[in-house]
Amino acid sequence: MTPPDLRGVMRTFATGVCVASAYRDTPGGRRHDAMTVNSLGSISLDPPLICLSFRRGSGFLGDLLAAGCWAVSILPAGERETARRLAMPLPARATHVAGLHARPGAATGALVLAGASWLECGLRQRFDLGDHTLVIGQVLTAGHHARSPALVFLHGGYHTVDDPQAATVHLSGPGHWGEYC
Template sequence: MEILAVSESKKLRPAPVDGGVFREVCGQFVTGVAVITCQGSDKEPVGVTVNSFTSVSLDPPLVLFCIHRDSRAMPAIRGSGGFAVNILASDQAGVCRAFAARDTAGFGELAHRSGVTGSPVIDDSLAFLDCRLHDLYSAGDHEIVLGEVVDLGLLREEQPLAFFRSSHPRLEGDA
């Protein structure tokens, strides 16, 4: 049996994936919502909403999130050397939307305190993880931000804020 070699230029390649369809398909996966906060270079707090947060390792305690490389928060994350993950509760959809805006999200009247790394911890969050920047990995148009947890806490009992199909459904069950 003869095997025919096919030149690289003639191999079948998949059609490009449409970004809108990709977003819609990924929107079928229910996620939680967090606001990543850190100190900006001007000592003003910076925050950005993410739903791409996950734990990575227990020993050492590592977490990660993904953020667009052109995000307004990326220079602050790089420069500060730390960040806090503020896990939002079901009654914090307004906080989620405020920090999801492309223009700079101001903390305004939002109650917060400085964590161990100097990163803002939102007082009314469900929980928080204060992290030291561990590493950054380039991935397409995003950066994967890996952090080592240096402090954490549960701040209140409530249902988490969920994200599904571009909205925030209430989960069934007790907190």
């Protein structure tokens, strides 16, 4: 039996594009890092929990685990270049992190990108699964831009979702987010 083409199948699943940020305190001061991710998932509304997945052994994951907190900025459509630059390996993206239009988050100190919806999280749990580590974060604080067009990743490229005809779904009622499964 040949292994499944998981990468090929997942390329057909549109995902939002985010930047996760963490830091490490060093003798020379705080060193921030940020990287593009598309593994953001909402786990629970009460308590508010999210998850992200990182390649096991990555330097970014090490920084996140050492700090015990992180921020996620959900990129709007105009941030394709930011997403591209922060998808590079650590040495290449370090220059771009220094030039980000961002501020330290009030709850965590991790970078929150200007113009993005954002979440600041404290580490709740971690699970080593296959070649990745899944981190579960308790949302400490958040902010959003309700109607900014979204940046999504599909078929190996960045796309914009801005459909003025999109139906509005009210998520406060029953039957949403897997309530009947």
